[in-house]
Structures are given as C-alpha cells and as structure tokens.
Amino acid sequence: MTPSRKAFLGELISEAVAICIVMTFGLSVAAMYTLYDPSPYKTAYWGVCITWGMAVSISIYVTGAVSGTHANPGVTLALALYRGFAWKKVLPYWCAQLVGAFLGAAIVYALYYTVIDHFNATQHLTRAGGGAAGVFFTAPGLAVTPMKAFVDEIILTAILIFGIFAITDEFNTMAPQANFGAIVIGLLVAVIGASAGYLEAWAINPARDLGPRSFAWLMGWNAAAFPGDGNYWWVPIAGPLIGAVIGGGMQHLLIRPFLPRNRPLAGPQ
Numbered sequence: 001m002t003p004s005r006k007a008f009l010g011e012l013i014s015e016a017v018a019i020c021i022v023m024t025f026g027l028s029v030a031a032m033y034t035l036y037d038p039s040p041y042k043t044a045y046w047g048v049c050i051t052w053g054m055a056v057s058i059s060i061y062v063t064g065a066v067s068g069t070h071a072n073p074g075v076t077l078a079l080a081l082y083r084g085f086a087w088k089k090v091l092p093y094w095c096a097q098l099v100g101a102f103l104g105a106a107i108v109y110a111l112y113y114t115v116i117d118h119f120n121a122t123q124h125l126t127r128a129g130g131g132a133a134g135v136f137f138t139a140p141g142l143a144v145t146p147m148k149a150f151v152d153e154i155i156l157t158a159i160l161i162f163g164i165f166a167i168t169d170e171f172n173t174m175a176p177q178a179n180f181g182a183i184v185i186g187l188l189v190a191v192i193g194a195s196a197g198y199l200e201a202w203a204i205n206p207a208r209d210l211g212p213r214s215f216a217w218l219m220g221w222n223a224a225a226f227p228g229d230g231n232y233w234w235v236p237i238a239g240p241l242i243g244a245v246i247g248g249g250m251q252h253l254l255i256r257p258f259l260p261r262n263r264p265l266a267g268p269q
Contacts, residue, residue, distance in 0.1 A: 008089070014067035015093055016100030018059040019207055022071060023104025025055035027212060031112045031135045035119045046194055053190030060182035072205040073097055074244030078161050081245060082252040094207070101211025105136055108212075109219060127216075130224035137213035138201035138236050139229055146230045149200040153239025156192055157204045158247030163188045165251035171259035203236035210237055 001009070029051040033041040041048050060069040070076045076093045079085035109116075116132045125131025133139065140149045166172060167181050167188070176184045193202045203209040213233065217225035227233050 008092075011067040011089070012092055012096040014063040015070060015096040016103070018063040018067070018069045018071040019097050019100035019211070020104040020107070021059040021062060022052075022055045023101050023208065023212060024107045025058070026052045026208075027105060027108040027135060028111065031108060031115065034132060034134045035112065035115045045197070046190075049190040049193035049197060052193055053186035053188070055186075056189050057182045057186030060185065061179070064182065067093075071097060071100075071207075072240075072244075073207055074157055074161060074205060074240045075164065077241060078165070078244045078248030082165070082248045097207040098211045098214075101207040102215050105212035105215035108135065109215065127220040128222040128224060130221070130229070133216065133221055133224050134201070136216040136221070137209050137225060137228075138203045139232060140200050141198050144199055146232050146235050149232070150235045150239045152196070152199045153203060153236060154243040154246065156196055156199075156202055157240040157243025158250065160188065160192060160204050161244045161247035162251045163247075165248055166255065169251070169256060169259065171256065171261040173260055200235075204240055204243070206237040206240050208236075 029041070029048050033039055033048050056071070059071055063069045063071075068079075070079065070093060073094045076085065076090055076097075080087050080090050112135065116127075116135065120126060120131035123131065127133075140146060144152070164185055167175055167184050169175060175181065189204075192204065196202060210233075213225045213228075225233070
C-alpha cells in the first residue's frame with residue numbers, strides 16, 4: 001500500500017471512529033433520557049445537551065489530527081464547497097461516517113437492549129410500533145410536521161456550520177486558540193440542542209440519524225424507522241445537507257472576506 005493510500009485509509013478509519021464515539025455517548029444519553037422512570041434528565045435537559053456536545057469534543061481530540069474530524073456529511077460537503085476539501089474524498093468520507101454511526105448504534109444496543117425490551121413491555125409498546133425509537137433516531141416533536149422539521153433542520157444545521165467555520169477560520173483572531181476549539185464546537189452543539197432540541201431532536205447531521213435508523217430497522221423497528229412517521233426518514237438527511245451549504249456559504253461570503261488577514265491595511269489618515 002502506497003503512503004498516500006495508507007494515509008487516506010487512516011482518514012476514513014478516523015471518520016468512522018469519530019462519529020462512533022459521538023453516537024456511543026449521544027445515543028446512550030438518549031437511552032438514559034427515554035428508558036428510565038424517573039429519568040435522570042427529564043428535569044435536567046442540559047445534561048443531555050452537554051453530553052452530546054462533549055461527545056463531539058472528545059471525538060475531535062481523538063481523531064482531529066488524522067482526518068480533521070468532520071464526523072458529519074454536511075461538514076464534509078461544506079468544506080468541499082468552500083474550503084478546498086478534495087471532492088474525490090467526499091463520498092468515501094460519507095460512507096465512513098455512516099459506518100461509524102451504525103457501529104455506534106450497535107454498541108448502544110448491546111448496552112441497552114434488555115432495558116429497551118423492559119421499557120416496551122411495561123409501556124405496552126413494540127419495536128415495530130416505535131417503542132423506544134427515540135434512543136436511535138429522530139422524529140418530529142410537539143406540533144411539528146415533517147415539512148416544518150425539514151425547514152428547522154436547514155436552519156439549525158446552517159447555524160452549526162456557520163459556527164464551525166467561524167471557530168476554525170485561521171483568519172479569525174477571536175477564534176479559540178490552540179486546541180480549545182474542540183470544546184467550543186462541542187458547546188455549540190450543546191447550545192443548539194438546549195435551545196431547539198425538542199423540535200425534532202436536533203439531528204443536524206445526516207449520518208447521526210441515518211446510521212442508527214438503519215441499525216434500528218434491522219433490529220425490528222421496521223416501518224417506525226423506514227419510512228418513519230409521516231414518511232419522515234428523508235428529513236434529517238436532506239435538511240442538514242442543505243443547511244450545511246447555506247451556513248458554510250454565509251460565513252465564507254459574509255464574514256471571512258472581512259477578517260483581518262483578508263482586509264487591506266488602512267493607509268495614512
């Protein structure tokens with residue numbers, strides 16, 4: 001194997017590991033929130049949000065030096081459009097991210113499947129009927145239709161990618177220094193969840209929903225997973241991809257050109 005091929009293989013493994021980390025912690029806290037009564041998070045929802053956010057931070061610290069830790073197809077797409085990421089790597093990165101998310105869901109299932117079955121039995125639910133589905137994949141919340149959720153996911157993902165681009169912009173003198181950016185990105189994810197997570201569980205990442213949804217479908221959630229309530233399955237895929245393009249474009253076009261290194265020096269006054 002040539003050095004370049006070996007390096008690329010390492011990047012793909014890194015991407016799979018990164019989102020596997022995020023899913024393992026994130027879906028586990030979703031299980032804690034959903035399956036236990038009393039839930040340790042029902043009156044402490046920030047705990048759910050910060051767990052997801054810090055899972056993202058941990059994944060960056062583990063894998064960022066290898067692949068840059070996209071861990072999100074929307075991030076990969078935006079980087080290809082606006083930051084020179086190689087287009088030939090986009091589909092392989094997406095596949096690695098889906099594999100990692102699927103494996104993360106499998107780990108969480110191994111941890112919680114007996115609790116899931118107990119929850120469904122005591123609540124008189126079934127997997128096929130959607131019992132405990134919220135452990136693995138997202139769905140519209142109170143008074144939210146699939147089309148409303150689609151718009152929500154565009155907006156929330158645009159905020160996420162705008163923030164990531166700003167935090168990681170080499171010309172942004174106000175960005176976190178050294179390796180602290182990973183913590184700030186994690187906090188950004190947590191803040192989005194804390195402010196809008198109840199709308200439809202803030203997927204903001206196509207792999208985050210599609211990987212675990214595919215695993216859940218194989219494990220018996222059937223139509224609850226695909227096509228989902230109201231044919232919902234496509235919303236957390238298409239919405240975040242569109243939102244990533246918009247959010248990345250806004251930072252790239254509206255803010256980046258005016259950052260210090262891109263601004264002409266002022267002449268004599």
